[in-house]
Amino acid sequence: MSDIYIVISLITAGSILGSFSNMLIYRLPRDEDIVFKRSHCPDCAHILGFWQLIPILSYVYQMGKCVYCKKRISLRYLLVEVGTIGIFLITWVMFGLxxxxxxxxxxxxxxxxxxxxxxxxxxxxxxxxxxxxxxxxxxxxxxxxxxxxxxxxxxxxxxxxxxxxxxxxxxxxxxxxxxxxxxxxxxxxxxxxxxxxxxxxxxxxxxxxxxxxxxxxxxxxxxxxxxxxxxxxxxxxxxxxxxxxxxxxxxxx
Ligand SMILES: [Zn+2]
Incomplete structure (x- = not known):
C-alpha cells in the first residue's frame, strides 16, 4: 500500500476513534452507557445531529460552541481528536504496520x-x-x-x-x-x-x-x-x- 493511502487511512481512523475517545472520557468515569445513548451537549443535553458528530471539522465549523445553547465546548474535544490522529501516525512511523x-x-x-x-x-x-x-x-x-x-x-x-x-x-x-x-x-x-x-x-x-x-x-x-x-x-x-x-x-x- 502506498504511504499516502496509509496516512489518509490513519487520519480517518484516528479522527473517528478520537471522537469515540471523547465519549469514553466523558462516560466511562460516570458509568454511562456507551452504546445506546445518543451523544448530547453536556450543558443543554440537546441531542447532537449528524453534522455535529463529524470529528474536528464540526468543532472548527461551530467555532467551539454548542449550536443549541452557545456554551463553549471544552477544547479537550479537539485536543483528543488531534491527539488520537497523532498517536496513530507516530505509531506507524516508529513501528510500521x-x-x-x-x-x-x-x-x-x-x-x-x-x-x-x-x-x-x-x-x-x-x-x-x-x-x-x-x-x-x-x-x-x-x-x-x-x-x-x-x-x-x-x-x-x-x-x-x-x-x-x-x-x-x-x-x-x-x-x-x-x-x-x-x-x-x-x-x-x-x-x-x-x-x-x-x-x-x-x-x-x-x-x-x-x-x-x-x-x-x-x-x-x-x-x-x-x-x-x-x-x-x-x-x-x-x-x-x-x-x-x-x-x-x-x-x-
Ligand atoms: Zn448545548
Missing part, C-alpha cells in the same frame, strides 16, 4: 484516554485498565514472552501497592488509588520487568516534580493524593520511545 505496532497503538490510545479521565475526574476506569492488561498478556503469548510480561505486571502492581501500604501507614489514610496499581500492571505486561522498573522510576520523578509544583503554587497539601495516573502514563510513553536509549546512557550500549 506490524503486530507490535498494533499493540503499541492500542496501548497509547488507551493511555491517552486514561490520562484525560484521571485529569478530569481522578479516576482510571477498570473498563479500560483490565482490557489493556488482557491485550498485553495475549500479545505476550503471541510474541512468546509470557513469563516476562507476567513478572512485569506483578512488579508494576506491587511497587505501587507497597507505596500505598506505606502511605496509608504514614498518613493514616488511603494514599494510593487502586487504579494506579492496575494501570501500572497493564503497562508492566507490555514492558516486562526491566522496562517497567525504568518507567516506574521516571514516573516517580515526574510525580515528585508535579507534587513540588503543586506545593509551590499552593494548589495542594502535601498529604493530599496526587493524580499519579498522568505521571505513570507520561513515564510509560518516555520509556516506550526512549527506554533503550536511557538504558544505554546508564549501562553503556
Amino acid at each position: 506490524t503486530p507490535y505496532a498494533f499493540q503499541m497503538g492500542v496501548m497509547l490510545w488507551a493511555l491517552h484516554i486514561l490520562a484525560w479521565t484521571d485529569i478530569e475526574t481522578g479516576l482510571l476506569p477498570n473498563t479500560l485498565t483490565y482490557p489493556l492488561l488482557g491485550l498485553n498478556v495475549i500479545m505476550a503469548l503471541y510474541f512468546q514472552r509470557l513469563p516476562d510480561a507476567v513478572y512485569g505486571a506483578v512488579v508494576g502492581y506491587l511497587i505501587f501497592w507497597i507505596i500505598g501500604v506505606i502511605g496509608k501507614w504514614v498518613y493514616k489514610k488511603e494514599a494510593m488509588g487502586g487504579g494506579d496499581m492496575k494501570l501500572s500492571a497493564a503497562i508492566g505486561a507490555a514492558f516486562g520487568v526491566k522496562l517497567i522498573l525504568l518507567s516506574t522510576y521516571i514516573s516517580f520523578m515526574i510525580g515528585g516534580g508535579m507534587a513540588l509544583g503543586f506545593i509551590v503554587c499552593k494548589r495542594k497539601n502535601i498529604a493530599d493524593t496526587l493524580p499519579l495516573g498522568p505521571a505513570i502514563i507520561l513515564a510509560a510513553v518516555i520509556s516506550l520511545f526512549w527506554g533503550q536509549k536511557i538504558f544505554g546512557w546508564y549501562f553503556g550500549p
Whole structure:
C-alpha cells in the first residue's frame, strides 16, 4: 500500500476513534452507557445531529460552541481528536504496520484516554485498565514472552501497592488509588520487568516534580493524593520511545 493511502487511512481512523475517545472520557468515569445513548451537549443535553458528530471539522465549523445553547465546548474535544490522529501516525512511523505496532497503538490510545479521565475526574476506569492488561498478556503469548510480561505486571502492581501500604501507614489514610496499581500492571505486561522498573522510576520523578509544583503554587497539601495516573502514563510513553536509549546512557550500549 502506498504511504499516502496509509496516512489518509490513519487520519480517518484516528479522527473517528478520537471522537469515540471523547465519549469514553466523558462516560466511562460516570458509568454511562456507551452504546445506546445518543451523544448530547453536556450543558443543554440537546441531542447532537449528524453534522455535529463529524470529528474536528464540526468543532472548527461551530467555532467551539454548542449550536443549541452557545456554551463553549471544552477544547479537550479537539485536543483528543488531534491527539488520537497523532498517536496513530507516530505509531506507524516508529513501528510500521506490524503486530507490535498494533499493540503499541492500542496501548497509547488507551493511555491517552486514561490520562484525560484521571485529569478530569481522578479516576482510571477498570473498563479500560483490565482490557489493556488482557491485550498485553495475549500479545505476550503471541510474541512468546509470557513469563516476562507476567513478572512485569506483578512488579508494576506491587511497587505501587507497597507505596500505598506505606502511605496509608504514614498518613493514616488511603494514599494510593487502586487504579494506579492496575494501570501500572497493564503497562508492566507490555514492558516486562526491566522496562517497567525504568518507567516506574521516571514516573516517580515526574510525580515528585508535579507534587513540588503543586506545593509551590499552593494548589495542594502535601498529604493530599496526587493524580499519579498522568505521571505513570507520561513515564510509560518516555520509556516506550526512549527506554533503550536511557538504558544505554546508564549501562553503556
Ligand atoms: Zn448545548
